[in-house]
Amino acid sequence: MADHTLDAKGLNCPLPILKARKALKEVPAGGTLEILATDPGSVADFEAFCRQTGNELLEHSVDDSIYRFLIKHTAA
Amino acid sequence: MSSEAQVVQDTVSAAPVAAPETKSMSMIVTKGSLDWAYPPFILATTAAAMGLPVTMFFTFYGLPLLLKKLDLTLTAAGNPAMKMPMMGAHMGLPNILTAIPGVDAACSKMMKNLMNKKGVASIEDLRELAIEADVRMIACQMTMDLFEYSLDDMIEGPELGGAATYIECATQSDINLFI
Numbered sequence: 001m002a003d004h005t006l007d008a009k010g011l012n013c014p015l016p017i018l019k020a021r022k023a024l025k026e027v028p029a030g031g032t033l034e035i036l037a038t039d040p041g042s043v044a045d046f047e048a049f050c051r052q053t054g055n056e057l058l059e060h061s062v063d064d065s066i067y068r069f070l071i072k073h074t075a076a
Numbered sequence: 077m078s079s080e081a082q083v084v085q086d087t088v089s090a091a092p093v094a095a096p097e098t099k100s101m102s103m104i105v106t107k108g109s110l111d112w113a114y115p116p117f118i119l120a121t122t123a124a125a126m127g128l129p130v131t132m133f134f135t136f137y138g139l140p141l142l143l144k145k146l147d148l149t150l151t152a153a154g155n156p157a158m159k160m161p162m163m164g165a166h167m168g169l170p171n172i173l174t175a176i177p178g179v180d181a182a183c184s185k186m187m188k189n190l191m192n193k194k195g196v197a198s199i200e201d202l203r204e205l206a207i208e209a210d211v212r213m214i215a216c217q218m219t220m221d222l223f224e225y226s227l228d229d230m231i232e233g234p235e236l237g238g239a240a241t242y243i244e245c246a247t248q249s250d251i252n253l254f255i
Contacts, residue, residue, distance in 0.1 A: 012195040014122040018205055021125035039195075052126045075127075 002034035002070060003027055009038045009066065016042045017049050020071070024055065027073040032058065035069040042067055102131040102245050103253040105138035110148035110184055110199070111158075113141055116255045117202035123251075124209035131249065132206070133242040134234070135216035138255075139223065142215055142230040146200055149184040160186060207233050214241055 006023040008016035016037045027033050035046070043060065046069045050057040054075040061068050101123045105116045116138070120130045134142055152158045153174040159166040160183075173179055191198070197205075206213075213234040220226070220236065227236070246252045 010195045012197075014118050014125070015195065015197050018121055018125050049126060 003031040005034045005036070007036050008042075009036055011037065012039055013041050013045065017045055020046070020049070020069075021053075024071065024073050024075075029073055031073050033071045033073065035071065037067045037069070038065060040067070042069070046071070098127060098129075099250040100129040100131075100248065101251040101253070102133065102242070102249040103255055104242065105132055105134045105141060105255055106136050107255065108137040108140045108148070110150040110187060112150075112255070113148055113199045114202075116253075117141075117199060117206060119253065119255075120211050121202055121205045121209060124206065124211050128251075129212070130206075130209075131212040131214065131242075131245045133214045133216065133237070133245070135219050139216055139219045139225065141199070141203070142213065142234050143225075144229065144231055146203075148199055149180055150187060151180045152183055153180075160190065203231070207231070212245075214245075 004023055004027050006019055008019055011019070016035065016039055020033065020035050023033055023035075035042075043062075046060065047057060049055075050071060056072040056074045058070040058072050059068075060070070101119075103116055103120065107113070116132060120132055124130045140146075150158075151174055152169040153171050156168060159168045161167075169179070169183065174183075188198075214237040215227070215230060215234040217236045217238050227234070
């Protein structure tokens with residue numbers, strides 16, 4: 001179970017990323033953030049976001065057009 | 077070693093090897109229509125969210141994007157690529173129709189409704205997010221004089237600067253965009 005959950009469903013680029021960045025600030029180092037989104041572009045974007053920021057994308061999946069991301073707050 | 081220290085160490089060792097080197101971005105914003113306002117604000121907010129220091133230099137028609145009250149519009153005139161989804165098809169607008177009073181306003185309203193329906197942020201929201209993310213904004217002094225604007229007309233935050241201010245920033249940035 002993630003420490004925090006961000007519901008970004010219905011939001012389009014770049015809002016899921018911007019809101020995730022804000023939400024991550026509330027997650028202590030080592031904690032996890034779960035993000036739910038409906039934007040298909042968010043798959044590539046969260047991968048890039050995590051590579052660039054040094055946070056860890058633990059898992060991502062899609063179920064019934066809802067994309068789910070689990071990010072571990074590992075960046076400084 | 078205490079168990080607490082052990083936990084801290086485990087967390088650290090699980091972290092990715094190293095945070096990527098910090099890059100920075102600057103952009104020149106030259107266009108102020110509803111459609112063209114998007115690329116700079118989307119890229120600035122996203123780059124800032126990804127940890128890049130960002131500078132936006134607002135000049136010519138981009139400068140009014142700093143006005144307190146935005147009233148952004150667009151036109152299909154001279155833009156054959158603008159085709160709006162309508163009843164399962166994509167409809168363009170012949171140039172001559174854009175000359176009819178009210179047509180541009182209707183197109184702008186249609187675009188804003190479409191964006192709202194698709195969960196696309198408004199420029200007002202993106203601009204606010206850019207300010208929150210400490211994006212540096214420079215208002216072109218020459219354009220301020222040319223179009224007779226003062227800092228009182230603008231949102232709080234932008235500083236005044238000219239070409240040299242931008243060039244100095246650009247020499248220190250890894251990514252420089254002209255939009």
